[in-house]
Amino acid sequence: MIKIEGGVTAPKGFKAAGLRAGVKPTATKKDMALIVSECDAVCAGTFTLNKVKAAPVKWDQAIVDTRETVRAMVANSGVANACTGVKGMENCRIMAEAVAKHYDGMVAEDVLVLSTGVIGAQLPMDVICKGADMLVDALDDSVQAADDAANAILTTDTRKKEIAVQIEIDGTTVTIGGMCKGAGMIHPNMGTMLGFITTDVAINKELLVKALKGNIDDTFNMVSVDGDTSTNDTVVIMANGMAGNKLIDKEDESFEKFNQALYVINEYLAKSIAGDGEGATKLFEVQAYGAATKEDAKLLSKAVVCSSLTKAAVFGRDANWGRILCAMGYSGAEFDPEVVDITLKSEAGELAIVKDGVATDYSEEFATEILSQNPVIAIVDAKAGASSATAWGCDLT
Amino acid sequence: MIKIEGGVTAPKGFKAAGLRAGVKPTATKKDMALIVSECDAVCAGTFTLNKVKAAPVKWDQAIVDTRETVRAMVANSGVANACTGVKGMENCRIMAEAVAKHYDGMVAEDVLVLSTGVIGAQLPMDVICKGADMLVDALDDSVQAADDAANAILTTDTRKKEIAVQIEIDGTTVTIGGMCKGAGMIHPNMGTMLGFITTDVAINKELLVKALKGNIDDTFNMVSVDGDTSTNDTVVIMANGMAGNKLIDKEDESFEKFNQALYVINEYLAKSIAGDGEGATKLFEVQAYGAATKEDAKLLSKAVVCSSLTKAAVFGRDANWGRILCAMGYSGAEFDPEVVDITLKSEAGELAIVKDGVATDYSEEFATEILSQNPVIAIVDAKAGASSATAWGCDLT
Numbered sequence: 001m002i003k004i005e006g007g008v009t010a011p012k013g014f015k016a017a018g019l020r021a022g023v024k025p026t027a028t029k030k031d032m033a034l035i036v037s038e039c040d041a042v043c044a045g046t047f048t049l050n051k052v053k054a055a056p057v058k059w060d061q062a063i064v065d066t067r068e069t070v071r072a073m074v075a076n077s078g079v080a081n082a083c084t085g086v087k088g089m090e091n092c093r094i095m096a097e098a099v100a101k102h103y104d105g106m107v108a109e110d111v112l113v114l115s116t117g118v119i120g121a122q123l124p125m126d127v128i129c130k131g132a133d134m135l136v137d138a139l140d141d142s143v144q145a146a147d148d149a150a151n152a153i154l155t156t157d158t159r160k161k162e163i164a165v166q167i168e169i170d171g172t173t174v175t176i177g178g179m180c181k182g183a184g185m186i187h188p189n190m191g192t193m194l195g196f197i198t199t200d201v202a203i204n205k206e207l208l209v210k211a212l213k214g215n216i217d218d219t220f221n222m223v224s225v226d227g228d229t230s231t232n233d234t235v236v237i238m239a240n241g242m243a244g245n246k247l248i249d250k251e252d253e254s255f256e257k258f259n260q261a262l263y264v265i266n267e268y269l270a271k272s273i274a275g276d277g278e279g280a281t282k283l284f285e286v287q288a289y290g291a292a293t294k295e296d297a298k299l300l301s302k303a304v305v306c307s308s309l310t311k312a313a314v315f316g317r318d319a320n321w322g323r324i325l326c327a328m329g330y331s332g333a334e335f336d337p338e339v340v341d342i343t344l345k346s347e348a349g350e351l352a353i354v355k356d357g358v359a360t361d362y363s364e365e366f367a368t369e370i371l372s373q374n375p376v377i378a379i380v381d382a383k384a385g386a387s388s389a390t391a392w393g394c395d396l397t
Numbered sequence: 398m399i400k401i402e403g404g405v406t407a408p409k410g411f412k413a414a415g416l417r418a419g420v421k422p423t424a425t426k427k428d429m430a431l432i433v434s435e436c437d438a439v440c441a442g443t444f445t446l447n448k449v450k451a452a453p454v455k456w457d458q459a460i461v462d463t464r465e466t467v468r469a470m471v472a473n474s475g476v477a478n479a480c481t482g483v484k485g486m487e488n489c490r491i492m493a494e495a496v497a498k499h500y501d502g503m504v505a506e507d508v509l510v511l512s513t514g515v516i517g518a519q520l521p522m523d524v525i526c527k528g529a530d531m532l533v534d535a536l537d538d539s540v541q542a543a544d545d546a547a548n549a550i551l552t553t554d555t556r557k558k559e560i561a562v563q564i565e566i567d568g569t570t571v572t573i574g575g576m577c578k579g580a581g582m583i584h585p586n587m588g589t590m591l592g593f594i595t596t597d598v599a600i601n602k603e604l605l606v607k608a609l610k611g612n613i614d615d616t617f618n619m620v621s622v623d624g625d626t627s628t629n630d631t632v633v634i635m636a637n638g639m640a641g642n643k644l645i646d647k648e649d650e651s652f653e654k655f656n657q658a659l660y661v662i663n664e665y666l667a668k669s670i671a672g673d674g675e676g677a678t679k680l681f682e683v684q685a686y687g688a689a690t691k692e693d694a695k696l697l698s699k700a701v702v703c704s705s706l707t708k709a710a711v712f713g714r715d716a717n718w719g720r721i722l723c724a725m726g727y728s729g730a731e732f733d734p735e736v737v738d739i740t741l742k743s744e745a746g747e748l749a750i751v752k753d754g755v756a757t758d759y760s761e762e763f764a765t766e767i768l769s770q771n772p773v774i775a776i777v778d779a780k781a782g783a784s785s786a787t788a789w790g791c792d793l794t
Contacts, residue, residue: 052726052734083719083734085755119719120756186705186793188585227700227727231719303624308583322480322516322628329449330624337449337480358482359517396583 001261007146007162010177011200012242013038016145017138018152021131023078023117023124030152032128033075034099034135035196040069041238043112044209046216048233054082056113057234059092063109064236068205071106073196073236074099074135075114076128077155077181080192082119082231091123098132112236116155116181116192119231149196150179156191157183161272167261169254172245174201176261180235180269184277187396188225188306195220195235195269201258202241203248210251211259212237219266222298222391223274225306235266271392275375280394282374284314289388290381296333297389300380303331304391311396314376319344319367321353328380335382342380346373398658404543404559407574408597409639410435413542414535415549418528420475420514420521427549429525430472431496431532432593437466438635440509441606443613445630451479453510454631456489460506461633465602468503470593470633471496471532472511473525474552474578477589479516479628488520495529509633513552513578513589516628546593547576553588554580558669564658566651569642571598573658577632577666581674584793585622585703592617592632592666598655599638600645607648608656609634616663619695619788620671622703632663668789672772677791679771681711686785687778693730694786697777700728701788708793711773716741716764718750725777732779739777743770 009016016035023031045064047057063070074095081088096111115123139145150160164177182193203211216235241247248254275283286305291297304310307327313320321342329337342354348369353362370376376395406413413432420428442461444454460467471492478485493508512520536542547557561574579590600608613632638644645651672680683702688694701707704724710717718739726734739751745766750759767773773792 050723050726051730051732052722083722083754083756119717119723186709189705227729229727231723231726308586312583320516325449325480326447326516326628329447329628330626332624333448335448357480359480 001165001167001264004164004166006143006164006177007150007179008035008177008196008198009141009146010164011175011198013200013240014198015139015141016149017135017140018148019134019138021134022127023076030148031076031078032131032135033149033152034072034139035149035198036072036139037238037240039240040071041240042068042203042205042208043070043236043238044212045234045236046213048229048231050229050231052083052231054080054115054232055084055088055092056081056115057232058089060112060234060236063112067109070112070238071110072099073112073114074132075153075194077153078117079115079121079123080117080119080232081115081123084122087122091125094125095128095132098129099136102136114194114234116153116194116232146177153181153194155181156185156278157181158276161269163265163268165261165264167257169245169257172243174243174245174258175199176265178265178269180273182273184280184394187277187308189228190224192230192232193220193273197237197265199239200241200243201239201248202243202245203239203258207248207255208237208239211262215263215266219270223270274392275394277394279397281315281397282376282395284311284393284395285375285377285390287377287379287390288382289379290383290385291387292334292385294387294389297387299331299333300328300382301389301391303327304378304380305393308396311393314371315395315397317368317371319353319364319371321359324378324380325354333382335384339383340380342378344370345377345379346370346375348373398562398564398661401561401563403540403561403574404547404576405432405574405593405595406538406543407561408572408595410597410637411595412536412538413546414532414537415545416531416535418531419524420473427545428473428475429528429532430546430549431469431536432546432595433469433536434635434637436637437468438637439465439600439602439605440467440633440635441609442631442633443610445626445628447626447628449480449628451477451512451629452481452485452489453478453512454629455486457509457631457633460509464506467509467635468507469496470509470511471529472550472591474550475514476512476518476520477514477516477629478512478520481519484519488522491522492525492529495526496533499533511591511631513591513629543574550578550591552578553582553675554578555673558666560662560665562658562661564654566642566654569640571640571642571655572596573662575662575666577670579670581677581791584674584705586625587621589627589629590617590670594634594662596636597638597640598636598645599640599642600636600655604645604652605634605636608659612660612663616667620667671789672791674791676794678712678794679773679792681708681790681792682772682774682787684774684776684787685779686776687780687782688784689731689782691784691786694784696728696730697725697779698786698788700724701775701777702790705793708790711768712792712794714765714768716750716761716768718756721775721777722751730779732781736780737777739775741767742774742776743767743772745770
């Protein structure tokens with residue numbers, strides 16, 4: 001697998017655009033993005049578990065649940081189109097049609113819609129429709145076009161987030177590109193997370209769905225406080241088959257290769273979101289090992305990464321193992337605190353700070369040095385089983 | 398029921414003291430407290446659910462689980478005696494003995510021990526033992542003595558928290574006094590919560606336990622983020638019977654009267670903790686009605702009160718109903734967002750901002766006026782059943 005330049009336009013047959021339509025109040029900010037595939041692309045998506053689902057979430061979910069393929073993804077930032085009732089749903093359709101009308105044979109249901117921004121406000125449809133026209137005109141398969149799209153979806157983010165990788169499947173080069181938005185708003189709440197993935201792999205619907213869902217649980221779902229899902233959280237993927245590989249239609253080696261590459265994309269994007277919290281200075285990764293169950297491993301890693309006290313200790317370069325142990329203790333996971341190991345790790349090295357539940361006689365100076373790097377990794381071993389999980393967050397200034 | 402001056406020394410037969418022994422580094426801060434009953438007092442306690450339990454939690458739990466009565470509670474701030482192994486348990490006993498030795502027939506197990514402060518450090522036992530001697534000398538039944546004790550248990554708190562109430566049971570005056578410590582440290586984590594309750598009611602052990610446990614679920618347990626319980630959280634109560642009422646030994650009217658008065662004490666103390674977050678300017682109360690189950694009502698009220706976005710909106714005097722609805726949506730409770738009502742309330746008045754899932758055409762000016770008062774109350778009606786719950790927190794600056 002190699003990492004290549006660019007983002008969603010890296011795979012064959014995908015064009016993108018990002019520009020300012022006028023949804024956001026700030027006159028200099030891009031606020032609409034479009035990705036179009038030359039041909040029908042198999043689609044899959046994962047969506048927020050929040051009971052309150054924004055109109056575009058309902059629109060997309062209905063499409064990926066009932067259709068094999070789509071042709072495009074259109075997005076806006078500035079207004080979330082959430083809590084907008086019947087009119088919000090109508091506006092989703094109008095936004096999709098504003099793209100579809102430019103292409104022969106394309107219908108509104110060929111277009112996935114993603115929105116992020118203020119809850120409760122209706123989309124300014126004149127602006128959105130004019131924006132869709134401009135986006136179609138601006139479509140391009142360049143790195144710059146992908147970059148424009150990646151910038152247009154941001155809200156409270158401090159930087160764009162995109163990636164592209166290539167793998168060989170049966171001697172054929174397959175490319176996957178991705179972009180996302182999302183950042184810690186006011187700790188511990190995350191803003192909306194939107195993920196857009198494009199690939200030229202040839203894969204059937206069932207396995208594309210399987211790969212995406214399997215990935216999301218261990219990536220995007222490991223960056224937020226449990227349950228804190230916004231009204232709009234969405235990750236969608238389009239696979240247009242233009243790489244020309246033999247269709248992946250069973251869980252063979254080719255599927256595994258694709259699945260692993262997709263994981264790399266999702267992990268990169270999820271970590272980019274985790275490290276982009278308001279006022280955050282570094283990425284904080286917590287690896288939980290030796291948990292009794294996978295669920296317990298997730299509880300442990302999330303409890304530590306989400307604890308403000310732990311996050312503040314990482315910022316303060318203070319190897320406060322008591323706070324880590326306390327967070328493990330209230331995680332809900334089953335373990336015996338008196339056998340736990342805790343290790344800190346970064347580019348500066350690795351240091352065991354708790355061994356068998358007791359603080360080691362570690363060098364505070366070295367601990368501070370480890371905590372001064374970016375990223376900082378805490379490794380907790382519960383010694384209660386064989387399951388593991390990794391969660392990501394940021395420090396807290 | 399009447400509210401009277403004072404705290405833990407208000408009930409008959411209780412003396413208290415609070416002073417500086419030298420546990421805390423700051424030379425001006427009180428750091429040890431003692432409460433002694435003239436005679437044996439029936440005891441009960443509730444303790445942290447954290448897997449990592451501090452030594453004094455284990456000490457106290459063993460006592461209230463196996464003994465009918467105790468005579469005293471001794472406490473220190475500055476060092477939590479948590480994650481301190483066998484030595485920490487030994488130090489608990491030494492601390493209890495340092496009090497017990499001053500009284501004929503009193504043993505270490507007659508003394509409950511409560512600690513709060515830094516995790517992982519051992520108690521300075523010379524300081525603690527000298528402090529215990531000084532405390533015994535300083536014991537007094539005055540309002541000032543209770544006040545000294547209430548001050549000596551504080552850590553990150555910005556103010557002392559104490560209360561006393563009187564009720565009539567069968568024509569006899571019964572008094573309950575209480576004090577606590579606890580405050581939001583770094584949002585959303587709470588510091589350790591310690592609660593000390595004294596009463597001269599005559600009640601048997603079983604019913605004292607029942608009253609305390611029933612109360613705590615709806616008071617102290619409704620101020621923290623779910624699961625965020627420290628290594629040391631403890632609420633203990635001593636009932637010495639000196640009021641002379643007929644022993645409460647069944648769930649009759651007398652029990653109900655006592656139970657309700659104890660609830661008032663616990664609610665007051667819990668709200669005092671909730672409103673004392675770092676940088677908080679006001680108490681934020683969330684009442685959830687119409688939930689399908691009591692558990693759902695708790696999930697709803699806690700999700701809203703714990704959401705940073707909602708707390709920041711309260712501080713910003715911004716009636717952001719989208720944030721409230723979003724928090725309800727990720728609470729895990731079952732409800733239909735399209736029928737929900739949301740109301741804001743304070744001394745300035747009451748305002749329906751969402752009716753049947755749709756924002757009302759409310760006056761933003763009046764909403765801002767409501768949110769400018771202290772406390773601010775948000776009332777959410779899920780219209781999914783008949784259960785209700787109230788949670789408390791603070792705004793977020």
